[in-house]
Amino acid sequence: MHLQMNDTLFHDWKIKREIGEGSFGTVYEIERQEASRYYRAAAKVISIPKSRHEYMEMLDEEASEENVTAYYKSLVDDVIEECDLMERMKGDSHIVSYEDHRVIQEQDGIGWTIQIRMELLKPLAKYLGEREILVRDIIQLGIDICQGLETCQKFNVIHRDIKPENIFISDTGNYKLGDFGVSKVLGRSELAVSKKGTQMYMAPEVYRGEQYDATVDIYSLGLVLYKLMNNNRFPFLPPAPELIRYQDKERALQKRLSGENLPYPCNAGKHFGSAILRACSFRASDRYQTPRQMRIELERLLENEEAQYSIRRNPEDQKNGEKMNLSAGIHKGVHMPSTDLDATLGVGGIHGRQSIKAEEEWRSEERKRRLEEEERKRAEEERLRKEEEERKKAKEAEQRRLLEEARKREEERRRIEEEKARQRAIEVQRRAEEERRRQEEEARRRAEEERKRQEEEAQRRAEEERKQQEEEARKKAEEEKLRQEEEARKKAEEERRRQEEEARKKAEEERLRQEEEARKKAEEERLQQEEEARKKAEEEAARQVVEDVLRKVGEEQKRREEQRRLQEETKQQQIQDGAENVTVESQVPPDGGEELEKTVGVPLAENTEDTAKEKESDEHQEEKEKADAPVSPIRLANQPVRVNRAQQIQNSSHIEEKRDESHLEDKRKESQSHVITRKQWFSNRVKILLASVEVVVVIVIVFVIANLSYTKVPMVGGTPYDQAAKMMEEAGLQVGTTEYVFSDDISEGIVISQDKEKDSKIKKGSSVNLVISKGMEKASMPELRNHSLEEAQQIIAAMNMDIQLQAEEVYSDEIPTGLICDQGVAVDAEVAKGEIVTVQISKGLEQLIVPSVVGMEQQDAVDSLKNAGFKKKKITVTKEYSETVAEGNVITQSLDADTQVEKGSTITISVSKGVQPAANHNSTPSNTKKKSTTESGWNWEFID
Known part of the structure; x- marks a missing residue:
């Protein structure tokens, strides 16, 4: 079956290219796309039979279509059994990982196509050709393959075909063992006797057809290491760059x-070369008995300095006598010792105390010695060949003579017996025909019974498998349903709680807001009333x-008005008769009488002695009135008084009458003026002081009344809002606007800051604005399941909430590893900023740890396995006869004790x-050895 590019395998894998083709099948590189990612793998496609021609040849040999079908069916079973073996060994980092397989039966005629999917790896030859190889790389190859053989040993498997073509390397640098096509499964006490594998890497006992054990894989691995450290040449071949002939x-x-001692590989040091030669020992008892022994020895060599050399891949280097390239450590000037390594490097190069000239001389002598030895061996072989040819010629002559005599006797005997033979032939032919018919009838009957039994068995197994699958599907569906219901219930409960919490918060906020508004209104009304x-x-x-x-000022003004009135009456008597439009001022203006003269129109400077004295008296009286003038906001304006002519005459007469009295009074006042002036001064000063x-x-x-309307601002930062509002109320202030903000340090409902400084004085009834904490910022938790830890961290980082993920590993039957x-925290639940969220x-x-149940009774063994974690339906019990184990006790178990397997x-x-029982001694023994052999590279031998 030949496939083309982009053909589909395993439902959704497409072929990208053909990697290689052998006599048993073809290997392809396949690719699968899922979302935006591409996955690559390798697929081996095997056709059984390989061609129609092969089937016809087999039919000619067997002469029965049933036998041919049974033969090819056994090959398919062998391949399936090997897939089961690879499935059990899956997970080992040094064995090629098996992924899946499919068996497709042809619809017409006999034929099966087997598709096996494995991990895609790089072949060893390609890897070695891409880079410079150090000795430590070859040592590491041996260590990794030994670890793979240790896994094979656990399953009693002999690979039997270890060679460079079956060794691969992963992207992580691990060497892996693949192609178990000719491997075999051993029983507990049986040895293999089949002759399979590649001759150039085959152990002597396998080649001779003798019994062998797992040490043959150690021998093959030793030859692989020998070839890699010997310029890619097997032991006893001519050294590079000489040509290799078929005879060589x-x-x-x-x-x-034949058991001849192998020479040291030319590029290996003393210790590594000794390890290789021990693995390639002729006798199996001289080799490493287990892969673990060889691995431990190679791991010690990794610490040896000779492991730092690089291997020269170009044979021309050896031809030119150049030294082997060294590792980076040598190029940096590290001196290499010349003890054991210098003595064993051979043609690979010498570095140390020996000079280049000594090295070339040693190589020349070694080459000459080898040529002489080969010439001697060729001469000896030529002599032996001639002696053998002479013996053969003599033997052939004797055989020809004896054959001639025998031919004559045979012709005589044949002539005599031909007649008898003709007679017997008729009878034999008749009996043979009857026997053939009887055998055909018996074979047909047995085949029909076997077919019916197989059909019934297949139907029973299919029914059991269907019921098991239905039960598993039902359980999974039930579990999934319960899980979904539980998740839905949790989400509904969380949503209900969230909505209730939101409603409660909103109601609480609304109540607080209404209470705050009512309190503010009441406070404002109270403050307003108090302010009014x-x-x-x-x-x-x-x-x-x-x-x-004003009352005092008015009283003082009345008193002075009375005094002024008396003074004016006195002055009116002094006004001259005959003046027209005389204006008498209530008081003398400050300019000394100039304004009075302008108003009255009569010069006041007409001088008589009495007039002068009167003027002096008037001026003195005006100064007294000015001193006695009250401090009042009501200032009396200068009001002119106009009199008519009759009044002027009457006033003149009256003034004349009073003039004598005024003159006498003036005299008296003049004598008392000094005393009056001092009293007046003292009285004025007292009045000024009182004012x-x-x-x-x-x-x-006014100052006291003003201070009673101011108060100090209290410090409310760090206190709950209710307490802060109470403190403001006690200080005669009110809370103004409140701003709610998130805070990582301050709890919800606590005052963060205020817009008025502590102890600052503001007017009572003023508002103070507050900033109140809403607590830490919260967000809804996203879905993280089925994501890797890196993807989950990216999702959390996009929230900008500084949420930290704390990971812990747990087993899971549903979620793949690493997810x-x-x-x-449940999905959509609130999570605070900076919170630590645990993810599994x-x-x-x-x-599971496999317990040892060998020797136990059946029920005890089953209980022990169930207690270890094995499901009852995964425990298979088979029964067989045994001469050493009591009836009902366990003879063997398919999984080794104390090993780890998946649940x-x-x-x-x-x-x-x-x-x-003795009655069954003629029946086929239960320990009969079966052997199934194919030419496809997937051969098996196993012990029932």
Whole structure:
């Protein structure tokens, strides 16, 4: 079956290119796309039979279509059994990982196509050709393959075909063993006797057809290492760059298989070369007995300095006598010792105390010695060949003579017996025909019975498998349904709680807002009423003070008005008769009478002695009135008084009458003027002092009233909002606008800051704005399940909430390894900024420790396996006869004790039926050896 590009395998894998083709099948590189990612793998496609021609040849040999079908069916079973073996060994980092397989039966005629999917790796030859190889790389190759052989040893498997073509390397640098096509499964006490594998890497006992064990794989691995460290040449071949002839290969193979000691590989040091030669020992007892022994020895060599050399791949380097390239450490000037390594490097090069000239001389002598040895061996072989040819000629002559005599006797005997033979032939032919018919009828009957039995068995198994699958599907569906219902219930409960919490918060906020608004309104009304009462009290106090001052001023003004009236009456008597439009001022202006003269129109400077004295008296009286003038906001204006002519005459007469009296009074006043002036001065000063005291009292009262309307701002930062509002109310202030902000440090409902400084004085009833914490910022938790830890961290980082993920590993039957299977915070639940969220990362299926149940009774063994974690339906019990194990006790178990397997693995235990009854001694033994052989490269041998 030949496939083309982009053909589909395994439903959704497409062929990209053909990697290689052998006599048993073809290997392809396949690719699968899922979302935006591409996955690559390798697929081996095997056709059984390989061609129609092969089928016809087999039909000619067997002469029965049933036998041919049974033969090819056994080959398919062998391949399936090997897939089961690879499935059990899956997970080992040094064995090519098996992924899946399919068996497709042809619809017409006999034929099967087997598709096996494996991981895609790089062949060893391609890897070695791409880079410079160090000795430590070859040592590491041996270590990795030994680890793979250790896994094979656990499953009693002999690979039998270890060679460079079956060694691959992964992207991580691990060497892996592949192609178990000619491997075999051994019983507990049986040895292999089949002759399979590649001759050039075959152990001597395998080549000779003798019994062998797992050490043959160690021998093949030793030859692989020998060839890599010997310029890619087998032992006893001519050294590079000499050409290799066919006779050289045959001679080298015969020497190796005859037990001749192998020379040291030319590029290996003393210790590594000794390890290789021990692995390639002729006798199996001289080799490493287990892969673990060889691995430990090679691991010690990694610490040796000779492991730092690089291997020269170009044979021309050896031809030119150049030294082997060294590792980076040598190029940096590290001196290499010349003890063991210098003595064993051979043609690979010498570095150290020996000079280049000594090295070339040693190589020349070594080459000459080898040529002489080969010449001697060729001469000896030529002599032996001639002696053998002479013996053959003599033997052939004797055989020809004896054959001639025998031919004559045979012709005589044949002539005599021909007649008898003709007679017997008729009878034999008749009996043979009857026997053939009887056998055909018996074979047809047995085949029909076997077919019916197989059909019934297949139907029973299919029915059991269908029921098992239906039960598993039902359980999974039930579990999935319960899980979905539980998730839906959790989400509904979380949503209900969230909505209730939001409604409660909204109701609480609305209640607080309404209470705050009502409190603010009541506070504002109270403050407004208090402010209005305070203002009325202040206005009443100020009004009372002003009224008191005005009353005193009015009383003082009345008293002075009375004095002024008396003075004016006195002055009116002094006005001259005959003046027209005389204007008498209530008081003399400050300019000394100039204005009075302008108003009255009569010069006041008409001088009589009495007039001068009167003027002097008037001026003195005006100064007294000015000193006695009250401090009042009501200033009396200068009001001119106009009189008519009759009044002027009457006033003149009256003035004349009073003039004498005024003159006498003036004299008296003049004598008392000195005393009056001092009293008046003292009285004025007392009045001024009283007025000043009144002003000071008024200022103090106004200041006190003003201070009663101011208060200090309290510090409410760090206190709950209710307490802060109460503190503001006690200080006579009110809370203004409130701003709610997120805070990582301050709890929800606590005041963060205020817009007025502590102890600052502001007017009572003023508002103070507050900033209140809403607590830490919160967000809805996203879905993290089925994501890797890196993807989950990217999702969390996009939220800008500084949320930290704390990972812990758990086993999971549903989620693949490396993906998150559970999260500590439910989806859509609130998570605070900076919170730590725990996520559980799947470690895949749980690993079980296989207990040892050999020797136990059947029920005890089953209980022990169930207690170890094995499911009852995964425990298979088979029964067979045993001469050493009591009936009902376990003989063997398919999985080794104390090994780790995945949860859900299948284990088979074999229970003894006791000693086989004597009546069954002619039947086929239960321990009969079966052998199934194919030419496809997937051959198996196993012990029932």
